[in-house]
């Protein structure tokens with residue numbers, strides 16, 4: 001049994017409106033990057049807030065770094081978190097902001113320059129926070145979360161609003177942290193990004209866990225599929241009927257037909273379409289990926 005950074009059992013949060021999080025069970029092995037996904041309102045933020053002791057569960061149990069979530073004082077000194085966007089003083093520089101937090105938290109001030117370098121802000125540490133780009137603000141937020149030199153880093157949407165370059169920088173940062181032994185639990189709507197960086201995944205739907213485990217196990221349980229486009233949009237429905245008639249699950253999303261089946265079956269589908277007088281403009285076999293799997297398992301948009 002690997003050492004667990006997070007482990008929850010039957011964890012629930014109930015509001016008057018119903019369960020925001022309902023009887024969830026999942027485990028995150030130490031030293032891994034674990035993606036945390038679910039459609040809007042699935043319960044991600046509520047779960048994170050329970051893990052950080054910010055709200056108390058209505059039921060169930062949880063352990064962070066071996067300590068119960070009912071005693072957050074026992075583990076919070078070893079947990080760094082960035083949730084709902086970092087809050088900093090606009091008129092202070094990045095370095096000054098971190099120094100304020102270091103002083104408040106009793107962390108060594110020497111860590112400030114080290115952390116600025118680690119998140120790629122060494123050159124801009126002296127610039128006022130209000131001059132920072134969104135990506136720089138996010139990176140400063142991560143630097144603040146790293147002040148306690150945490151064993152577990154919990155990030156809620158760290159790449160929100162970032163451009164591809166900023167996203168790549170965060171990816172490299174998270175990878176290097178995990179390589180150094182930090183466990184990273186990260187929620188994001190950027191599924192393709194999470195697919196690249198995460199070894200583990202927890203997927204929520206309507207407050208319930210629909211998958212928790214190794215990313216590879218998730219894909220191993222999925223069928224390959226193909227993406228199909230037709231010259232005329234109206235022909236897509238006919239393609240769906242042809243595929244379903246041949247025993248293949250199929251649906252249309254964003255003007256593209258997604259049809260389950262191995263790559264070898266693509267030729268058969270092409271022939272069926274041709275015989276029905278339908279011209280295919282795209283027929284591309286795909287391996288299971290997180291975007292497709294997410295859609296299949298949550299039946300929802302991101």
Ligand SMILES: Nc1ncnc2c1ncn2[C@@H]1O[C@H](COP(=O)(O)OP(=O)(O)OP(=O)(O)O)[C@@H](O)[C@H]1O
Nearest residue numbers: 015017019020038039040041042043044045046047
């Ligand atoms: N304080 C609260 N009181 C009542 N209901 C709440 C409260 N906080 C969250 N909820 C409800 O719980 C559900 C889960 O919300 P939560 O914010 O955890 O979802 P999420 O997965 O983080 O969504 P998003 O991706 O949009 O941030 C939602 O239906 C939400 O309206």
